[in-house]
Amino acid sequence: xxDTPTADQVVQAAQDLDNPSGFTRAxxxxxxxxxxxxxxxxxxxxxQSGRLEKAGQNDExxxxxxLSSS
Numbered sequence: 001x002x003d004t005p006t007a008d009q010v011v012q013a014a015q016d017l018d019n020p021s022g023f024t025r026a027x028x029x030x031x032x033x034x035x036x037x038x039x040x041x042x043x044x045x046x047x048q049s050g051r052l053e054k055a056g057q058n059d060e061x062x063x064x065x066x067l068s069s070s
Contacts, residue, residue, distance in 0.1 A: 022064030
């Protein structure tokens with residue numbers, strides 16, 4: 001996938017990861033075949049729309065996200 005993913009594609013990838021404890025942008029990027037930097041805007045859009053939420057940080061200090069429960 002050469003283009004920047006949409007927020008919908010990011011949410012779908014998050015659902016496919018099926019990790020209730022959370023996932024990083026890097027894990028989403030790997031799933032979508034892009035660089036983590038390419039996900040900054042789509043992840044932000046998904047968070048603002050209430051589909052993703054920040055879940056803290058992992059042991060490496062990377063941000064963790066999860067699907068919103070709403």
